[in-house]
């Protein structure tokens with residue numbers, strides 16, 4: 036399985052492509068915007084889009100869903116139900132930013148802590164990691180993890196937006212902290228990193244910065 040990203044939209048969000056070359060299948064994580072460009076990437080790979088996994092319901096992570104569902108109505112969208120309010124409010128939030136936004140249909144499959152998603156010979160455990168968003172999840176494989184807007188290279192996701200919870204964020208980060216050093220972290224924004232690097236250099240993991248409250 037190969038992993039790569041396209042950075043899309045005004046918020047420079049990373050849409051991740053998991054590509055099983057042998058099976059000719061793709062899973063997309065967080066198609067945040069520019070659905071035509073994302074669909075063209077599936078075509079370029081000569082693969083079939085088999086699922087869309089959503090880390091959380093902020094508009095910059097779901098803005099491409101409607102366009103992809105218009106082209107491939109049967110592709111199931113997986114997301115945590117606690118982010119339903121974010122899905123519902125996303126059009127209004129986008130309007131507040133003056134951004135065009137196509138409201139996505141509701142997710143097809145609810146995700147929960149402990150779910151297992153198999154793809155490309157790897158199994159991804161679904162971890163509920165609230166704090167940045169109430170229904171935020173991570174997809175944790177043996178060698179790679181998709182952490183959305185919880186953990187970034189050198190930083191963490193905001194906790195001052197509506198429905199954020201700083202105490203939840205601290206608990207979510209403390210769950211990621213003991214993961215193996217070599218685990219590659221593919222975040223929702225910015226470059227990829229590893230748990231080992233973040234444990235040493237990330238100010239929110241090495242104790243030099245505190246999660247912002249409110």
Ligand SMILES: [Zn+2]
Pocket residue numbers: 091093167168184192
């Ligand atoms: Zn977010």
Ligand SMILES: [Zn+2]
Pocket residue numbers: 046048093095096184223224
């Ligand atoms: Zn984001």
